[in-house]
Amino acid sequence: MAWKSIQVFLSSLRMSFYRPFQWGIQEAMKENLTDGQGIQSAETVEEILSPAKLGWRRFKRDKIGMIGSVMVIVLICSALFGHYFSPYDPLQMIYEDSFQGPSVKHLMGTDRFGRDQLSRVIVGSESSMIVCFGSVAVATIIGIIIGLISGYFGGWIDSVIMRLLDILFAFPTILLALAAVAAFGPSLFNLLVIIGVIYSSRIGRIVRGSVLSIKEKDFIEGVRSVGAKDGTIMWKFILPNVLSPIIVQATFNLSHALMTEAGLSFLGLGTQPPRPSWGGMLNESREFMELAPWLAVFPGLAIIFAVLAFNFLGDALRDALDPRLSQR
Amino acid sequence: MLRYICSRILTLIPVLLGVSFVVFSLFWIVPGDVVDIMIGDQSFGDPTVREEIRKSFNLDKPFYVQYGLWLWKAIQGDLGVSYISGHKVTEEILSRLPVNIQMISVAMFFVIIIGVPAGILSAYKQYSLFDHSVRFLTTLGYSVPNFWAATIAVLLGSLYFKWLPILTYVPFSEDPVGNIKCMLIPGFVLALSTMALIARMSRSTALDTLRQDYVRTARAKGASEKVVLFIHVLKNSLIPVVTIIGFQIGVMFCGFVLTEHVFVMPGLGSMLLMAINQRDLVTVTGGILFLAVVFVFANLLVDIIYSFLDPRIRY
Numbered sequence: 001m002a003w004k005s006i007q008v009f010l011s012s013l014r015m016s017f018y019r020p021f022q023w024g025i026q027e028a029m030k031e032n033l034t035d036g037q038g039i040q041s042a043e044t045v046e047e048i049l050s051p052a053k054l055g056w057r058r059f060k061r062d063k064i065g066m067i068g069s070v071m072v073i074v075l076i077c078s079a080l081f082g083h084y085f086s087p088y089d090p091l092q093m094i095y096e097d098s099f100q101g102p103s104v105k106h107l108m109g110t111d112r113f114g115r116d117q118l119s120r121v122i123v124g125s126e127s128s129m130i131v132c133f134g135s136v137a138v139a140t141i142i143g144i145i146i147g148l149i150s151g152y153f154g155g156w157i158d159s160v161i162m163r164l165l166d167i168l169f170a171f172p173t174i175l176l177a178l179a180a181v182a183a184f185g186p187s188l189f190n191l192l193v194i195i196g197v198i199y200s201s202r203i204g205r206i207v208r209g210s211v212l213s214i215k216e217k218d219f220i221e222g223v224r225s226v227g228a229k230d231g232t233i234m235w236k237f238i239l240p241n242v243l244s245p246i247i248v249q250a251t252f253n254l255s256h257a258l259m260t261e262a263g264l265s266f267l268g269l270g271t272q273p274p275r276p277s278w279g280g281m282l283n284e285s286r287e288f289m290e291l292a293p294w295l296a297v298f299p300g301l302a303i304i305f306a307v308l309a310f311n312f313l314g315d316a317l318r319d320a321l322d323p324r325l326s327q328r
Numbered sequence: 329m330l331r332y333i334c335s336r337i338l339t340l341i342p343v344l345l346g347v348s349f350v351v352f353s354l355f356w357i358v359p360g361d362v363v364d365i366m367i368g369d370q371s372f373g374d375p376t377v378r379e380e381i382r383k384s385f386n387l388d389k390p391f392y393v394q395y396g397l398w399l400w401k402a403i404q405g406d407l408g409v410s411y412i413s414g415h416k417v418t419e420e421i422l423s424r425l426p427v428n429i430q431m432i433s434v435a436m437f438f439v440i441i442i443g444v445p446a447g448i449l450s451a452y453k454q455y456s457l458f459d460h461s462v463r464f465l466t467t468l469g470y471s472v473p474n475f476w477a478a479t480i481a482v483l484l485g486s487l488y489f490k491w492l493p494i495l496t497y498v499p500f501s502e503d504p505v506g507n508i509k510c511m512l513i514p515g516f517v518l519a520l521s522t523m524a525l526i527a528r529m530s531r532s533t534a535l536d537t538l539r540q541d542y543v544r545t546a547r548a549k550g551a552s553e554k555v556v557l558f559i560h561v562l563k564n565s566l567i568p569v570v571t572i573i574g575f576q577i578g579v580m581f582c583g584f585v586l587t588e589h590v591f592v593m594p595g596l597g598s599m600l601l602m603a604i605n606q607r608d609l610v611t612v613t614g615g616i617l618f619l620a621v622v623f624v625f626a627n628l629l630v631d632i633i634y635s636f637l638d639p640r641i642r643y
Contacts (some may be wrong), residue, residue: 167346170624172582179616182604183354259473263586266475267601282476286590289483296483300476307471 065316071309138196147207407614434515447530469524578626
């Protein structure tokens with residue numbers, strides 16, 4: 001059952017790149033072509049009909065978006081393979097080398113235990129990325145389910161869900177995260193789930209709004225008239241059409257989640273030492289600010305790099321996928 | 329209008345109830361109760377004493393009764409007594425509140441003085457060097473986490489701005505000038521991301537306004553560029569900006585938790601963090617409830633102001 005729903009979800013993700021009602025037309029036209037009756041060439045059919053290709057083309061033209069995606073790829077690689085190419089072991093303490101300034105041997109200097117700062121920054125991306133992508137995945141899945149149900153069924157279900165989301169919305173993110181971490185205890189997994197649940201309210205609202213406008217469209221009426229079940233309509237016909245705002249919002253949520261994770265780690269309530277994390281490194285650096293300012297600078301630059309990467313990507317995706325929302 | 333405000337306030341009641349419920353139940357989840365935190369492990373202390381303390385905190389009653397009692401007291405303005413410091417939580421909050429209000433006012437001052445003009449000028453000189461640098465700086469300002477900015481500000485401040493006191497707090501009643509001086513850097517740091525947001529926002533609304541017919545009319549009738557910019561454009565592009573500023577006040581109230589922590593300001597944030605570290609549940613629940621309520625009411629105020637400012641919006 002669960003596997004089946006995952007399959008449906010994945011296929012609906014794939015479908016997003018061919019909006020369903022247009023997809024049918026496209027297939028029909030391709031069949032015509034094989035019959036030798038079509039007039040247009042296959043390329044023009046594709047060019048006219050695939051919004052994903054249109055989006056991709058717009059995205060490719062966007063220099064900032066390209067820079068952003070390269071930065072994101074760098075981040076993901078350093079999170080996945082950081083252990084293999086970091087110059088030193090991030091946990092190895094060499095007391096003779098403590099508080100070394102940036103040099104050829106240690107590009108970003110060393111901390112009080114003589115641990116290499118560059119290695120720690122590289123490996124520190126791991127916990128940030130786990131929390132970022134994990135929490136956004138949680139937020140997106142919960143948000144999609146909530147938003148679809150709430151927007152599609154309407155009525156009292158909608159009112160109840162929206163009131164619950166209002167309550168989540170009434171808390172400032174960092175405060176709720178702080179409270180929840182204090183209650184459940186600081187750990188990477190808790191952080192991921194907590195941030196995910198908090199951000200699911202945003203995604204949920206966006207999905208609900210889009211669903212409300214789409215469910216009145218004629219093609220939904222058409223699908224329903226041939227006897228499609230509610231679940232099928234939601235997953236296969238509504239979801240693919242609301243995916244672009246979800247993708248855009250999810251990308252921005254990545255940067256917000258990163259900031260929240262770093263902030264909580266900075267307060268000592270996020271990723272726990274000895275596991276390196278950017279926020280935690282900044283926290284440790286505060287004691288030795290005047291002695292070793294490089295300890296405060298580099299983790300911060302890493303956070304800015306990551307946040308900029310996600311923001312660049314988000315801006316470009318918004319311009320490409322959702323031109324109505326884009327600013328000048 | 330009155331009807332709209334009333335209905336808006338009425339819809340707040342379930343939200344506030346929900347908020348208080350979430351806050352209260354979060355700390356119900358914490359393993360171990362107040363007594364365990366107060367006198368240590370289960371095996372420790374006289375059982376009858378334990379029972380007495382439990383009674384005094386109403387812990388012997390079921391969950392919903394406890395919640396009801398807590399809520400009833402909270403509505404009356406009594407958030408309980410901290411069992412660590414022995415202070416009344418409400419008094420503690422009120423004594424620390426001026427620090428936050430002051431910091432937010434200083435931050436708002438910077439936002440309005442720097443953010444709004446930068447945005448409008450950059451729209452006025454679209455695609456100029458100034459415009460590009462403003463856009464670059466806003467992107468950057470939005471991506472810098474404020475606790476890092478605060479850390480760097482402490483570092484730079486202690487090296488270069490020696491005349492500005494840093495990491496010290498002087499109450500207003502003792503030395504007004506010194507008090508404002510020590511608020512400047514924290515306020516500026518707190519303002520950074522909001523400044524970026526406001527500059528971006530006012531830029532895009534000013535761009536819209538500049539293309540309106542009445543701006544062309546104003547120019548056609550011979551108004552000087554100054555009059556066009558400051559009377560026609562500024563006034564008309566401020567509506568969305570005002571609402572964002574209002575919303576950001578609510579956000580700032582919570583953003584200062586981190587900033588305050590770095591600058592060692594005796595505000596609500598440091599109270600909350602200390603309470604979390606000491607597992608002082610009464611203070612934590614009280615503080616979080618207070619901040620959430622402030623946040624909710626700030627948003628309500630923004631909605632009401634918005635409907636006043638823009639008569640086209642009718643609910």
